[in-house]
Amino acid sequence: MTEKITVALAGNPNVGKTSIFNAITGSKQHVGNWPGVTVERKMGKRKHKDIEMQIVDLPGTYSLTAYSLDEIIARDFIIEEKPDIVVQVIDATNLERNLYLTTQLMELGTKLIIALNMTDLALAKGDSIEVQKMQEFLEVPVISTIGSRGGGIEDLLDSITEEIHRTRTNENVFVYDGEIEKSADELGNVLADDPYYSHYPSRWFSMKLLEGDENIIKKAKESGNYPQIRKILQRTDADSFEAKIADQRYKTIQTMLRQVCNINTDHLSGSDMVDRVVTNKYLGIPIFLSLMWAAFEVTFTFATPFMNIIDIFFGWLAETASDVITISWLASLVGDGMIAGVGSVLIFLPNILLLFFMISLMEDSGYMSRAAFIMDKVMSKIGLHGKSFIPLIMGFGCNVPAIMATRTIEDSRDRLITILIAPFVSCGARLPVYVLLAGAFFGRDAGIVIFGLYALGIFVALISAKLMRSTIVKGEDTPFIMELPSYKIPTLKGSILHMWERGKIYLKKAGGIILIGVVGIWLLASIPAPGSGGTFASEEIYGTTDSMIGFIGQIIEPLVAPLGFDWKIAVALMFGVVAKEIVVGSMGVLYGVGDNEDSLTEILAAGAMTPLAGLGLMVFTLLYVPCFACIGVIKRETGSWKWTVFQLLYGTGLAWIFAFVLYQVGSRIGLFA
Amino acid sequence: MEQHYGKTEITFAALAGVLYTILGMYHIAEGIGIDIGIYEGMAGSLFIPGDILGGFCLVVTGGVFLYGFKEMMQGINAGVSFLYVGILMSLLFMMVYLLIMGGNLLDSFIVPQDYEGWSIMETFRPGIYLGILSLAGILYWKDRFSLNEVLVFREGA
Amino acid sequence: MKEKTLNFIEPETSVKVLKVTGQKSSRKRILDMGLTPGTRVEVIRRAPLGDPVEFKLKGYNLSLRKKEAETVLVEIIE
Numbered sequence: 088m089t090e091k092i093t094v095a096l097a098g099n100p101n102v103g104k105t106s107i108f109n110a111i112t113g114s115k116q117h118v119g120n121w122p123g124v125t126v127e128r129k130m131g132k133r134k135h136k137d138i139e140m141q142i143v144d145l146p147g148t149y150s151l152t153a154y155s156l157d158e159i160i161a162r163d164f165i166i167e168e169k170p171d172i173v174v175q176v177i178d179a180t181n182l183e184r185n186l187y188l189t190t191q192l193m194e195l196g197t198k199l200i201i202a203l204n205m206t207d208l209a210l211a212k213g214d215s216i217e218v219q220k221m222q223e224f225l226e227v228p229v230i231s232t233i234g235s236r237g238g239g240i241e242d243l244l245d246s247i248t249e250e251i252h253r254t255r256t257n258e259n260v261f262v263y264d265g266e267i268e269k270s271a272d273e274l275g276n277v278l279a280d281d282p283y284y285s286h287y288p289s290r291w292f293s294m295k296l297l298e299g300d301e302n303i304i305k306k307a308k309e310s311g312n313y314p315q316i317r318k319i320l321q322r323t324d325a326d327s328f329e330a331k332i333a334d335q336r337y338k339t340i341q342t343m344l345r346q347v348c349n350i351n352t353d354h355l356s357g358s359d360m361v362d363r364v365v366t367n368k369y370l371g372i373p374i375f376l377s378l379m380w381a382a383f384e385v386t387f388t389f390a391t392p393f394m395n396i397i398d399i400f401f402g403w404l405a406e407t408a409s410d411v412i413t414i415s416w417l418a419s420l421v422g423d424g425m426i427a428g429v430g431s432v433l434i435f436l437p438n439i440l441l442l443f444f445m446i447s448l449m450e451d452s453g454y455m456s457r458a459a460f461i462m463d464k465v466m467s468k469i470g471l472h473g474k475s476f477i478p479l480i481m482g483f484g485c486n487v488p489a490i491m492a493t494r495t496i497e498d499s500r501d502r503l504i505t506i507l508i509a510p511f512v513s514c515g516a517r518l519p520v521y522v523l524l525a526g527a528f529f530g531r532d533a534g535i536v537i538f539g540l541y542a543l544g545i546f547v548a549l550i551s552a553k554l555m556r557s558t559i560v561k562g563e564d565t566p567f568i569m570e571l572p573s574y575k576i577p578t579l580k581g582s583i584l585h586m587w588e589r590g591k592i593y594l595k596k597a598g599g600i601i602l603i604g605v606v607g608i609w610l611l612a613s614i615p616a617p618g619s620g621g622t623f624a625s626e627e628i629y630g631t632t633d634s635m636i637g638f639i640g641q642i643i644e645p646l647v648a649p650l651g652f653d654w655k656i657a658v659a660l661m662f663g664v665v666a667k668e669i670v671v672g673s674m675g676v677l678y679g680v681g682d683n684e685d686s687l688t689e690i691l692a693a694g695a696m697t698p699l700a701g702l703g704l705m706v707f708t709l710l711y712v713p714c715f716a717c718i719g720v721i722k723r724e725t726g727s728w729k730w731t732v733f734q735l736l737y738g739t740g741l742a743w744i745f746a747f748v749l750y751q752v753g754s755r756i757g758l759f760a
Numbered sequence: 761m762e763q764h765y766g767k768t769e770i771t772f773a774a775l776a777g778v779l780y781t782i783l784g785m786y787h788i789a790e791g792i793g794i795d796i797g798i799y800e801g802m803a804g805s806l807f808i809p810g811d812i813l814g815g816f817c818l819v820v821t822g823g824v825f826l827y828g829f830k831e832m833m834q835g836i837n838a839g840v841s842f843l844y845v846g847i848l849m850s851l852l853f854m855m856v857y858l859l860i861m862g863g864n865l866l867d868s869f870i871v872p873q874d875y876e877g878w879s880i881m882e883t884f885r886p887g888i889y890l891g892i893l894s895l896a897g898i899l900y901w902k903d904r905f906s907l908n909e910v911l912v913f914r915e916g917a
Numbered sequence: 918m919k920e921k922t923l924n925f926i927e928p929e930t931s932v933k934v935l936k937v938t939g940q941k942s943s944r945k946r947i948l949d950m951g952l953t954p955g956t957r958v959e960v961i962r963r964a965p966l967g968d969p970v971e972f973k974l975k976g977y978n979l980s981l982r983k984k985e986a987e988t989v990l991v992e993i994i995e
Contacts, residue, residue, distance in 0.1 A: 567984075
């Protein structure tokens with residue numbers, strides 16, 4: 088009979104935890120979110136020696152305090168879900184800080200195995216580690232692994248299967264100084280009296296109380312004998328205990344390290360040398376920008392042929408469907424609605440895959456932290472983290488992968504704000520709208536106008552970030568404490584896996600929303616307006632006054648009239664939610680010139696619209712509701728309809744206000760008249 | 761302390777630095793419409809496009825080489841790291857240009873109507889032929905770029 | 918020997934941590950990262966725009982904004 092066990096993978100960030108996870112589970116993994124939050128949870132399965140293991144990848148943490156969501160998730164999982172075994176992945180080149188987390192995991196009283204990862208690098212660096220001695224000292228199994236090449240994984244699995252049937256507890260390994268121990272004992276006695284606590288490892292609970300851990304104190308307050316606990320705590324000074332506990336953990340680690348390893352500190356590593364260049368005072372920023380250019384070119388320019396393939400294929404499919412299906416409304420539904428909808432989901436896939444491949448290279452190599460280090464000063468001015476810079480830059484290509492790229496930002500509030508402001512960065516799909524309108528109305532000055540729109544987008548994004556930081560996404564600034572890990576050569580397998588995972592998430596989670604949106608717009612454009620007498624889904628009424636969308640356009644005309652727009656513009660903007668470049672195409676249809684952009688330019692320039700209203704339309708296009716694909720990923724990445732709707736209303740509200748002020752003030756003072 | 765570079769490193773940094781900087785500036789000049797060619801059609805014969813951003817990247821790469829040249833001339837041992845990073849950067853840009861070239865070629869089969877009269881050489885760029893220099897460099901110094909996952913330059917200063 | 922806060926230390930200087938002050942949450946994180954009293958810290962460099970600052974301690978590299986570095990009391994090791 089097979090036995091089923093749960094194995095949790097814990098460890099610091101940047102220790103190769105993901106490569107160990109990948110090596111154990113292979114392709115059998117599932118990515119989702121932790122319940123109630125948008126922190127990602129990866130799970131996988133592996134069968135070894137008749138034992139079926141469910142592997143849960145905990146968030147990478149340096150400690151187990153209550154100050155960060157990641158840390159709370161990791162420790163709650165260990166305490167509440169009680170995995171059968173916890174494997175801590177340790178970076179062998181960076182033992183001291185990694186073992187700090189070990190001390191805390193041990194106090195949790197869980198069964199622990201240490202995967203001493205990157206042993207090859209430690210060796211190359213000139214360190215020597217006596218694994219056997221380390222094992223004796225820590226009293227837990229220590230297994231050498233090389234995650235990137237799958238080395239030591241079998242040994243690790245063997246060790247898990249052995250350890251699972253052994254009884255042992257790791258409590259009390261670390262002994263603190265007299266005063267702390269005395270208070271911990273007293274607390275332990277009180278806790279032992281109340282069955283309420285039997286769920287928690289008592290020593291860990293006492294230590295956390297002594298450290299003044301808010302989360303744990305809150306839990307203690309719910310119990311009957313809290314007054315007794317409070318009495319003990321009042322005698323102690325949590326602030327000094329906290330420093331002492333951290334200090335003594337590190338001291339114990341140092342004592343052990345002196346006996347088990349010999350670390351070569353006497354050399355300038357390759358990482359230090361690379362850092363001298365890429366964080367150089369004069370060259371650091373230019374190098375960063377040129378690497379951004381490279382990432383941008385690969386993501387957007389190199390993607391073109393693949394996007395064309397998808398485009399042509401779905402165009403052909405839609406046409407074939409229309410030819411084959413003889414019922415005309417059904418042909419239109421399948422062709423213009425559903426197939427076009429699926430196409431509009433898939434068209435972003437090349438961008439997303441390539442961007443995540445590039446991001447994975449930057450993250451796995453260690454450059455991402457340097458990028459954040461270099462750009463942090465700029466981003467901190469608007470209350471964000473250096474890591475927010477890259478998603479915003481990528482937004483110039485397309486907001487969809489940009490919003491997905493916010494996954495690299497650890498702090499949830501920074502991430503939320505970055506997602507909410509990303510749609511204001513003017514993406515490539517908006518450019519055709521600007522080119523047409525600016526060309527029609529401003530002729531030789533079109534370049535300046537377009538540049539101004541890009542600048543306005545950045546301005547609105549920055550101001551919004553600042554505004555949101557001080558209002559709706561308030562809270563003290565997260566301290567900026569970031570490790571700059573040593574550089575590693577990324578593995579192709581790791582990057583491809585990461586890229587594939589993102590692509591899958593996009594298709595699964597955002598695809599549905601995009602599809603519904605596109606088909607919804609098709610319905611509106613195909614249902615005849617009340618009283619028009621048109622035929623459902625006939626070519627004659629599609630998107631015209633005789634269709635529902637035209638009808639709605641006329642109803643909402645008074646809303647957009649103060650901006651200098653008529654109902655046709657209102658309809659074109661509604662179509663624009665499918666994809667912003669469609670604004671141009673639908674204006675062509677509505678002004679009766681079809682696909683011919685030159686004629687559209689002529690009609691507009693001849694006075695179908697004033698230049699001022701044209702400028703207003705460009706501003707409106709920049710700021711209003713992003714496209715369905717964007718809405719889909721905002722929902723997926725914020726995990727909340729509330730924030731998604733907020734972004735839509737906020738953006739559209741801003742668009743309206745900007746266009747309103749521009750048109751009203753502009754026409755008073757005779758701007759472009 | 762033992763010196764970790766010699767005349768080869770210094771010469772390479774100077775040569776690559778000058779070539780990348782000049783050709784990069786030429787890209788930028790073409791991009792803003794100033795003809796700095798010495799002879800008629802010089803930009804075309806060197807495959808230089810009007811490309812401000814691409815030119816900027818080449819200038820930055822040149823700058824990294826020249827900074828290394830300056831430090832090595834001053835006798836700073838770690839100055840050689842600028843040479844190594846410069847080589848890695850130029851190879852990266854070479855790769856990007858080759859990808860774009862490949863992408864264009866692929867695109868010309870997919871939408872041939874957009875590519876009438878087009879030849880693959882139209883996407884050939886200085887970033888590609890200059891990269892050959894760095895390719896030679898990485899082969900010559902291959903023992904310094906350890907592939908041991910970590911970029912350990914074995915003869916680190 | 919004079920006490921200083923870590924943000925005032927020039928690059929390429931070694932210091933010893935005396936005390937971490939500041940708000941509870943950031944103090945705890947700084948301690949967890951190993952800036953416990955007595956730890957030797959090297960100031961490596963400032964970012965190109967002057968902030969944040971990179972440090973080396975316990976064999977790894979860490980960066981803090983000046984705002985966080987200000988909460989770390991240190992003395993210079995001669």
